[in-house]
Amino acid sequence: MCGICGKGKNTYLCKKCENQLKKEAIFGKDEYQDTYFQNHFYLFHYSGVVRNLILSYKFKEKPYLYKSFINFFSKYQKNCLQFDFYDIIVPVPISQKRKKQRGYNQSLLIAKDIAKELNVNLEPNLLKKAKHNKIQSTLNKVAREQNVKNVYQINGKENIQDKKILLIDDIFTTGSTVNECSKMLKLAGAKKIDILTIAKD
Numbered sequence: 627m628c629g630i631c632g633k634g635k636n637t638y639l640c641k642k643c644e645n646q647l648k649k650e651a652i653f654g655k656d657e658y659q660d661t662y663f664q665n666h667f668y669l670f671h672y673s674g675v676v677r678n679l680i681l682s683y684k685f686k687e688k689p690y691l692y693k694s695f696i697n698f699f700s701k702y703q704k705n706c707l708q709f710d711f712y713d714i715i716v717p718v719p720i721s722q723k724r725k726k727q728r729g730y731n732q733s734l735l736i737a738k739d740i741a742k743e744l745n746v747n748l749e750p751n752l753l754k755k756a757k758h759n760k761i762q763s764t765l766n767k768v769a770r771e772q773n774v775k776n777v778y779q780i781n782g783k784e785n786i787q788d789k790k791i792l793l794i795d796d797i798f799t800t801g802s803t804v805n806e807c808s809k810m811l812k813l814a815g816a817k818k819i820d821i822l823t824i825a826k827d
């Protein structure tokens with residue numbers, strides 16, 4: 627069933643909707659200076675059909691919808707995104723409480739398939755969210771930075787030393803979350819961190 631229009635059978639994205647996504651695709655790469663990460667890669671802007679799709683798989687118990695993005699990623703990443711070589715892929719974690727509510731970590735779902743696609747080892751437990759905090763989308767930029775402070779913990783420092791890491795999240799807004807995660811990874815000895823998200827807000 628197509629993840630966008632709900633029609634069809636054997637695919638997560640019908641031809642028509644794939645073409646629509648293709649039209650909206652950005653394949654962006656932003657370089658950063660004053661952050662703990664270096665580059666941010668993203669497929670789309672966070673609007674229109676992409677926004678609806680993300681909200682559905684994140685909040686409406688439709689985790690299978692993330693496959694629509696993965697299929698799209700698999701098909702186009704080689705030509706459209708200039709990735710570095712990475713040692714490990716790490717998803718942005720969610721708290722135990724949120725996981726219980728939602729039933730899954732949406733970033734982990736994406737990261738699993740991207741790790742397969744890029745043939746890079748997935749490290750799902752290196753980063754842990756130790757505290758439950760407010761949902762970032764309800765806060766402004768300053769409050770977002772405060773909200774993520776000291777929320778993440780490293781689990782297995784020896785596996786991070788000198789590693790080049792691709793950190794995966796679904797949406798990039800102010801970058802507070804991924805920057806805080808990158809900070810922890812960098813302090814634990816990571817060599818370089820790039821970010822990949824489905825969308826940029």
Ligand SMILES: [Zn+2]
Nearest residue numbers: 628631640643
């Ligand atoms: Zn469709």
